[in-house]
Amino acid sequence: MTIINYDQRLVKSKNPYPRGPNDWKRFFSFNTDAKVIGIQYIVTALFFLLLGGLLGMLVRGELITPPSDLFDPTVYNGLYTMHGTVMLFLFLFPMLSGLTNLLVPPMIGAPDMAFPKLNALAFWLVPVFSIILLLSFFVPGGPASSGWWSYPPISIQNPLGKMINGEMLWITAISLSGISSIMGAVNFVTTIIRMRAPGMGFFKMPIFIWTVLAAQLLQLLGLPALTGGAIMLFFDLSFGTSFFRIEGGGDPVLFQHFFWFYSHPAVYVMVLPVFGIFSELFPVYARKPLFGYKFVAVASFGITILSLVVWVHHMFYTGTPMWMRNLFMFTTMLIAVPTGVKVFAWIATLWGGNLRLSTPMLFCLGGLFNFIFGGITGVMLATVPVDIHVGNTYFVVAHFHYIIFNTIAFGIFAGIYHWFPKFTGRMFYEGLGKVHFALTFVGATLNWLPLHWAGLLGMPRRVASYDPEFAIWNVIASIGAFILGVASIPFILNMVSSWVRGKAAPPNPWRAIGLEWLLPSPPPHENFEDDIPTVLNEPYCYGLDKPFVQDEQFYIDKSFKKH
Amino acid sequence: MNTKIKKNNSKKYLTIFIIISAVCINSLISLLMGYWSYNWLPVQASEAANYVDNLFAFETTIGTFIFLGCTGTMAWILIFNRAPKYDESNGAPIEGNVKLEVIWTIIPLILVLAIATFATKVNYKLENLGSKTKYNFGEEAPFIEEKKPFDFGPIDVISRQWNWEFIYPNGIHSSELHLPINKRTNFRLITDDVIHSFYIPAFRLKQDIIPGSVITYSLTPIRKGVFRLRDAMFSGAYFSQNQTNVIVESEDVFNKWISETVKKELQNGLNPAGRLYDKRLKNGNRGWATVEPAPAPKVQDVGLEDRPHDG
Numbered sequence: 001m002t003i004i005n006y007d008q009r010l011v012k013s014k015n016p017y018p019r020g021p022n023d024w025k026r027f028f029s030f031n032t033d034a035k036v037i038g039i040q041y042i043v044t045a046l047f048f049l050l051l052g053g054l055l056g057m058l059v060r061g062e063l064i065t066p067p068s069d070l071f072d073p074t075v076y077n078g079l080y081t082m083h084g085t086v087m088l089f090l091f092l093f094p095m096l097s098g099l100t101n102l103l104v105p106p107m108i109g110a111p112d113m114a115f116p117k118l119n120a121l122a123f124w125l126v127p128v129f130s131i132i133l134l135l136s137f138f139v140p141g142g143p144a145s146s147g148w149w150s151y152p153p154i155s156i157q158n159p160l161g162k163m164i165n166g167e168m169l170w171i172t173a174i175s176l177s178g179i180s181s182i183m184g185a186v187n188f189v190t191t192i193i194r195m196r197a198p199g200m201g202f203f204k205m206p207i208f209i210w211t212v213l214a215a216q217l218l219q220l221l222g223l224p225a226l227t228g229g230a231i232m233l234f235f236d237l238s239f240g241t242s243f244f245r246i247e248g249g250g251d252p253v254l255f256q257h258f259f260w261f262y263s264h265p266a267v268y269v270m271v272l273p274v275f276g277i278f279s280e281l282f283p284v285y286a287r288k289p290l291f292g293y294k295f296v297a298v299a300s301f302g303i304t305i306l307s308l309v310v311w312v313h314h315m316f317y318t319g320t321p322m323w324m325r326n327l328f329m330f331t332t333m334l335i336a337v338p339t340g341v342k343v344f345a346w347i348a349t350l351w352g353g354n355l356r357l358s359t360p361m362l363f364c365l366g367g368l369f370n371f372i373f374g375g376i377t378g379v380m381l382a383t384v385p386v387d388i389h390v391g392n393t394y395f396v397v398a399h400f401h402y403i404i405f406n407t408i409a410f411g412i413f414a415g416i417y418h419w420f421p422k423f424t425g426r427m428f429y430e431g432l433g434k435v436h437f438a439l440t441f442v443g444a445t446l447n448w449l450p451l452h453w454a455g456l457l458g459m460p461r462r463v464a465s466y467d468p469e470f471a472i473w474n475v476i477a478s479i480g481a482f483i484l485g486v487a488s489i490p491f492i493l494n495m496v497s498s499w500v501r502g503k504a505a506p507p508n509p510w511r512a513i514g515l516e517w518l519l520p521s522p523p524p525h526e527n528f529e530d531d532i533p534t535v536l537n538e539p540y541c542y543g544l545d546k547p548f549v550q551d552e553q554f555y556i557d558k559s560f561k562k563h
Numbered sequence: 564m565n566t567k568i569k570k571n572n573s574k575k576y577l578t579i580f581i582i583i584s585a586v587c588i589n590s591l592i593s594l595l596m597g598y599w600s601y602n603w604l605p606v607q608a609s610e611a612a613n614y615v616d617n618l619f620a621f622e623t624t625i626g627t628f629i630f631l632g633c634t635g636t637m638a639w640i641l642i643f644n645r646a647p648k649y650d651e652s653n654g655a656p657i658e659g660n661v662k663l664e665v666i667w668t669i670i671p672l673i674l675v676l677a678i679a680t681f682a683t684k685v686n687y688k689l690e691n692l693g694s695k696t697k698y699n700f701g702e703e704a705p706f707i708e709e710k711k712p713f714d715f716g717p718i719d720v721i722s723r724q725w726n727w728e729f730i731y732p733n734g735i736h737s738s739e740l741h742l743p744i745n746k747r748t749n750f751r752l753i754t755d756d757v758i759h760s761f762y763i764p765a766f767r768l769k770q771d772i773i774p775g776s777v778i779t780y781s782l783t784p785i786r787k788g789v790f791r792l793r794d795a796m797f798s799g800a801y802f803s804q805n806q807t808n809v810i811v812e813s814e815d816v817f818n819k820w821i822s823e824t825v826k827k828e829l830q831n832g833l834n835p836a837g838r839l840y841d842k843r844l845k846n847g848n849r850g851w852a853t854v855e856p857a858p859a860p861k862v863q864d865v866g867l868e869d870r871p872h873d874g
Contacts, residue, residue: 458764
């Protein structure tokens with residue numbers, strides 16, 4: 001076995017971060033510590049979750065009645081566009097970068113990321129493009145209002161003819177977000193490949209690391225297409241080029257290829273780390289080894305490879321020829337196979353376990369439940385004839401919220417609760433966590449389950465008004481959305497009060513196996529410092545008489561010492 | 564010794580009994596869901612509808628079986644595998660089972676391939692989409708010969724920001740789409756501004772209309788009635804107003820409509836977006852930017868905006 005070690009100079013270097021570990025101001029500085037950056041990302045992302053949620057509630061407020069009566073339809077279009085953009089680019093991507101930053105170095109026994117300054121730069125682009133995006137609310141004509149796809153020609157119509165307009169700021173923000181994500185991806189991939197603890201071969205890595213690697217490679221492969229497409233769109237909009245403009249002989253459908261070549265895999269970029277979180281948490285709270293570790297690990301890459309060849313399923317009714325539709329239907333369907341491997345492995349992990357239904361486990365179970373449902377509607381959408389009927393209707397909206405909120409956000413909440421004690425050094429309040437879960441599950445189900453029927457009956461997505469026969473589903477959905485808004489109260493209360501005055505957390509409150517749990521809570525700046533453990537087995541050997549690292553007791557004892 | 568074997572055997576029988584009855588109940592519910600799924604869709608008003616609904620029902624049945632199979636197992640685990648309050652022991656140390664994993668790789672593979680093959684057959688059977696031909700901006704959309712035979716048409720479908728216009732082979736302009744029942748009708752889908760989508764839920768058919776291209780499309784209505792035609796590709800400010808009606812009539816009624824309408828004068832057709840935009844201008848043009856709505860089409864049959872519809 002090859003032992004991959006990292007550059008020892010990194011450990012020996014003098015205090016590479018400007019502020020001490022207990023100075024709260026470090027969260028507002030250009031700090032290069034991955035753990036600080038992780039928390040910066042997560043807190044920023046949670047702020048934008050609130051903003052995106054508020055925009056979502058405004059959208060649902062408009063849709064609670066059939067006519068367009070709360071806002072002018074132009075305002076509605078801007079609100080739903082910004083809701084989607086904020087949720088994807090300001091909440092989900094930064095959130096997952098945050099969790100990745102927090103977890104990757106401790107989980108693989110590295111002191112920090114491979115490129116700490118690049119890492120800090122990637123984070124500080126987030127507030128920059130967020131501000132650019134939010135400024136677009138205040139420019140004449142309002143923000144971008146052509147949906148998060150920003151399909152031309154609608155996106156380049158520029159009704160007021162001004163150089164600075166909402167769409168232009170939108171494209172700028174998205175391109176910067178892409179650059180930030182590429183910087184992050186370079187960092188994560190290098191760190192995972194080069195800086196693992198001795199003994200941690202690929203098949204001894206935690207599944208979360210596998211999924212991060214799969215997801216970030218996907219970023220590197222896909223993002224250039226979107227960023228390139230966005231730049232062409234910017235030129236069409238601002239400088240009158242004709243990449244997509246029909247007046248100059250361009251083809252608007254070309255943009256859809258650029259867009260979906262990345263933006264379909266983008267869903268997997270977001271969902272893969274959440275699969276990683278599920279794979280980490282189920283063994284801990286079921287007290288069982290992960291069922292079929294190697295299958296689950298390899299399945300991540302099966303998803304990565306397949307997800308690069310499915311994008312045309314977003315374009316089944318754009319005039320795509322028959323052979324292409326059939327081909328992409330088959331590739332899309334095949335994704336169900338590696339995904340199924342994971343789902344069955346999680347259920348088999350739970351089987352015969354000794355389950356403890358704490359808050360993180362509840363979010364995992366809820367997320368898995370929703371994912372099975374969302375996966376099945378996904379297969380339905382992959383079938384060409386069915387997609388031709390339900391594509392671009394509320395069925396799609398319902399499906400992707402089942403994935404993006406009911407699975408991904410659930411997994412994120414699970415991860416936040418699970419690793420909260422590790423990185424803040426405080427325990428959270430279990431009762432508030434359970435209230436948060438109950439409200440979130442009920443709200444999310446009420447919000448998105450009924451919309452499937454609205455879509456099946458033919459209610460198009462993105463409408464500001466609709467025929468009265470769809471009213472019942474929309475009323476239930478709006479009530480669900482408002483419950484989701486209420487669900488944020490116990491969450492915020494829990495996070496803030498626990499971090500300020502929660503009970504001090506022991507190094508390993510969940511009795512979990514994993515390098516991060518051999519560190520004190522919170523971990524010292526350079527994690528294991530000079531004593532990097534040698535990994536002997538994958539971190540899922542619950543109830544098996546297999547040691548995880550050499551001299552485990554030494555690390556456990558060390559983790560209890562105050563640093 | 565003997566009693567132990569007996570006990571083990573009875574436990575084994577109990578397990579088999581539980582599994583068989585669970586599979587039976589699950590199958591029954593799944594079949595029922597497949598049967599009910601037809602009610603979740605609008606009326607079947609085109610030839611395609613029955614194929615789409617059958618495929619959807621097939622997927623609903625399989626999907627329900629898998630969903631209940633997985634979540635039922637999860638429910639079982641939640642009931643019987645909970646740790647008592649102070650029990651910190653580990654569960655059964657099972658690391659995996661290669662046989663099981665191969666099975667649950669292969670079964671979904673066969674299932675999805677079966678669904679995709681079924682769907683491919685439906686695609687070839689329906690063949691609604693004809694050809695997509697690009698032409699230069701500003702020119703008349705070229706006339707493209709449809710390869711597959713059709714009974715009526717081609718009707719030009721013109722979508723704008725935000726109204727619809729239909730031009731019949733004999734030159735009739737209409738705001739609503741009148742179609743003869745049981746005739747395969749051919750369309751030329753045209754737009755000059757942005758991407759729209761020709762979507763009739765009761766027909767289960769949808770086709771984007773791409774500026775700069777003319778797309779030919781064919782379908783066969785099989786049910787008399789009034790159905791909604793909705794623009795399904797976001798097309799800007801008054802996107803949700805970009806709807807009209809499809810009226811499927813018997814051949815006699817349709818021919819009568821043709822012969823009467825052709826004599827009528829051209830006048831302003833349906834244009835709800837224009838009305839809303841005028842209202843907005845009257846109220847001080849508040850709201851965010853939008854392009855001006857296209858003027859109402861000049862048509863012989865103005866149609867009825869709030870016609871009660873069957874799907």
